[in-house]
Amino acid sequence: MYDVLIIGGGPAGSSAGRRAGELELKTLLIEKEIFPRYKPCAGGLSNLARSYLNFVIPAWIAEKEIFGARVQFNNRAKQVIEVQKDYRIATLVSRSIFDDYLLKQARKTGMDVIMGEKVLNCQEKEDRVEVFSENSVYRAKYVIIAEGARGNLKKLVRNKTSEDQIYASLVTEIPKKNEVIVGFLSNTVNIHFGLTHRGYGWIFPHDNYYSVGLAGLAGSNPGFKRIMKTFLEENGFTGEYKLKGNFIPAGEIKRKLQTGRIFLAGDAAGFVDSFTGEGITYAVRSGQLAAGTIYEILSGKRDGSSLEGYVKACKQEFGGNLNYSLKLARKFHNIPEFLFDRFVSKPRIIDKFLDIPAGRITYKEFNSWLPTAISKIPRFKC
Numbered sequence: 001m002y003d004v005l006i007i008g009g010g011p012a013g014s015s016a017g018r019r020a021g022e023l024e025l026k027t028l029l030i031e032k033e034i035f036p037r038y039k040p041c042a043g044g045l046s047n048l049a050r051s052y053l054n055f056v057i058p059a060w061i062a063e064k065e066i067f068g069a070r071v072q073f074n075n076r077a078k079q080v081i082e083v084q085k086d087y088r089i090a091t092l093v094s095r096s097i098f099d100d101y102l103l104k105q106a107r108k109t110g111m112d113v114i115m116g117e118k119v120l121n122c123q124e125k126e127d128r129v130e131v132f133s134e135n136s137v138y139r140a141k142y143v144i145i146a147e148g149a150r151g152n153l154k155k156l157v158r159n160k161t162s163e164d165q166i167y168a169s170l171v172t173e174i175p176k177k178n179e180v181i182v183g184f185l186s187n188t189v190n191i192h193f194g195l196t197h198r199g200y201g202w203i204f205p206h207d208n209y210y211s212v213g214l215a216g217l218a219g220s221n222p223g224f225k226r227i228m229k230t231f232l233e234e235n236g237f238t239g240e241y242k243l244k245g246n247f248i249p250a251g252e253i254k255r256k257l258q259t260g261r262i263f264l265a266g267d268a269a270g271f272v273d274s275f276t277g278e279g280i281t282y283a284v285r286s287g288q289l290a291a292g293t294i295y296e297i298l299s300g301k302r303d304g305s306s307l308e309g310y311v312k313a314c315k316q317e318f319g320g321n322l323n324y325s326l327k328l329a330r331k332f333h334n335i336p337e338f339l340f341d342r343f344v345s346k347p348r349i350i351d352k353f354l355d356i357p358a359g360r361i362t363y364k365e366f367n368s369w370l371p372t373a374i375s376k377i378p379r380f381k382c
């Protein structure tokens with residue numbers, strides 16, 4: 001019988017595992033793939049995400065340190081605004097390497113890991129959860145489902161995510177020599193608004209490749225593949241590229257996070273910044289919080305019959321960011337022209353906004369600052 005069994009070895013699962021191991025819980029993590037594995041992602045690891053890791057990201061994983069953003073609004077005669085900081089906002093990583101490294105940090109705590117085995121179902125009993133995989137049945141006092149945006153296990157806790165609560169995305173990696181990448185973007189990410197309904201396109205500079213992708217609200221972006229193709233061509237990427245798709249949940253939609261003994265963390269819980277699509281931060285932190293809550297229950301510091309501890313902890317730590325980012329994403333869609341004039345076209349605003357992923361301010365602080373910077377800009381009511 002394990003204290004905690006974690007399903008999925010992405011940032012949420014690994015972070016839950018590392019925390020559980022540090023707290024000396026008897027822990028098992030089951031991952032269906034064999035690492036290193038490919039994960040569709042732009043690979044933007046915000047400074048905020050890094051601040052939650054209690055180990056250093058080595059230089060060979062940090063492919064580019066990002067100090068600025070070049071923002072374009074394609075409907076607006078392709079206006080371009082570029083902002084540079086004198087401090088780092090984010091780090092670009094390849095997810096196959098980064099996730100493998102995170103899992104290795106978790107393993108160091110002595111937890112058990114099984115790779116290449118898919119969990120098929122869980123059954124919650126009074127004193128444990130039975131976990132059925134392709135190969136075996138495991139027993140644990142608590143389970144953390146960290147299966148990501150896809151997968152059906154989350155339905156054991158909450159209803160299926162509807163199309164207006166999730167973003168579709170396409171991404172590809174385009175090989176390019178570092179000299180060319182540095183010449184074009186250097187240490188800057190390139191964001192293109194105005195391509196999709198509630199979303200954006202990106203070109204991120206990695207080590208000898210670009211990550212080029214597109215995201216938009218699922219179900220309301222017909223011709224998504226065609227838009228991506230045009231986006232690629234307009235930016236000079238004319239080869240045949242393999243496009244990979246995945247979903248990104250919109251954060252702060254009211255979703256159930258826990259039954260008695262089963263917790264959801266990361267994308268499975270829907271914890272993603274709705275405006276930027278950044279989810280690694282909240283995957284890492286929610287994994288840690290889920291493990292911490294389970295530890296408190298098992299050590300008698302918290303009432304196990306209450307479902308409030310984990311929910312409260314998540315709300316306190318990052319509920320504000322998810323809430324404001326969802327409001328911003330919705331406003332941006334409803335009045336894009338207005339927001340472009342007042343928001344995206346102002347380097348000062350972008351400069352301030354970048355302090356959110358930099359981990360220097362919260363969305364709430366950004367929202368309070370906005371009206372002091374620009375008149376007639378609405379505060380988002382949260």
Ligand SMILES: Cc1cc2nc3c(=O)[nH]c(=O)nc-3n(C[C@H](O)[C@H](O)[C@H](O)COP(=O)(O)OP(=O)(O)OC[C@H]3O[C@@H](n4cnc5c(N)ncnc54)[C@H](O)[C@@H]3O)c2cc1C
Pocket residue numbers: 007008009010011012013030031032033039040041042043044045046117118119120146147148149150151153169170171213245246247248265266267268272277278279280281283
């Ligand atoms: C195209 C795209 C671009 C993105 N870009 C960024 C970005 O630049 N920055 C950022 O912060 N976020 C980004 N995100 C979001 C980010 O990828 C996610 O928020 C993050 O990966 C969530 O981590 P997770 O651990 O919850 O899930 P995942 O990373 O998806 O990991 C889930 C793991 O669970 C495993 N698994 C699934 N089902 C089972 C099962 N039944 N049994 C065993 N194992 C299972 C999977 O194999 C996987 O390894 C992007 C997402 C997409 C789709």
